Every structure is written in structure tokens, then in C-alpha cells.
Amino acid sequence: MRIAVLLITLLLSFTAAHADDIAAAKSVIRAQEQAFARDDAAAAYSYAAPAIKQIFPAADIFMAMVENAYAPIYRHKSFEFGETKVEGDWIGQHVHIIDVNGEVWEALYTLEQQGDGSYKITGCSLLKAGQAV
Secondary structure (H helix, E strand, O other), rough: OOHHHHHHHHHHHHHHHHHHHHHHHHHHHHHHHHHHHHOOOHHOOOOOHHHHHHHHOHHHHHHHHHHHHHHHHHHHEEEEEEEEEEEOOOEEEEEEEEEEOOOEEEEEEEEOOOOOOOOEEEEEEEEEEEEEE
């Protein structure tokens, strides 16, 4: 009986830790999405991982890329979280998006936990719903 209680306790603590990480990752994605809506380049850029910042060395450059290459994320009617996967320090978060034209998109955000414990966005893949990967 004690072993069963110990296993349940370990499982619950593991699940709670993942729940906290998932909540943190969703919070980062939502904050960046809201920064895009306000056209707040500095805030949106602050959620990007260091590797992204190496590719786009300034907030305005990053924002222009998002506006052009990720228009459904930049402006949309609906932005809803889907399935989440956790793998070590990495989180994959699916987001269901309806763009301003009513077209449906699927985004997969990847995030990595940083040394300070925060999560930063390492990438985003965007596909129109129904398209093959």
C-alpha cells in the first residue's frame, strides 16, 4: 500500500510540474500574440529565444518578418490552444487559428526553458488546415 501511495504521489508531482510548465509556455505565447495585436515590437521580440534573436537582431526586423511570413498569427479572428507535448526542457504547443479572411490555420510553437526558468519561443511552423506537412 505504501508503494502505491508513493507512486501516486510521484505521478501527481510530475503531472503538476508539467502543468506549470505548460501554463508558463501558453502564457508566453499569449503574451506575444497580444503584443502583435498592439504592434508592440519590443514586447513581442522579448519572448523570442536567443537563437531567433541571432537571426533577427532587432525588434523591428523581427516584427516585419512576422507581419509578412506569419500574417495569420500577426492578425486573426481566433487563436485557441490545442494539444501540448513536453519533452525535457522543450514544449510543443499547437494553436488553432482563424485568420482575418476566415481561413483555418494550424501553428506549432516550440519553446525551450531558459537558464532562468522562463520559456522562450524557439520557432513556429504554420500550415493552412488540411495541408500535408
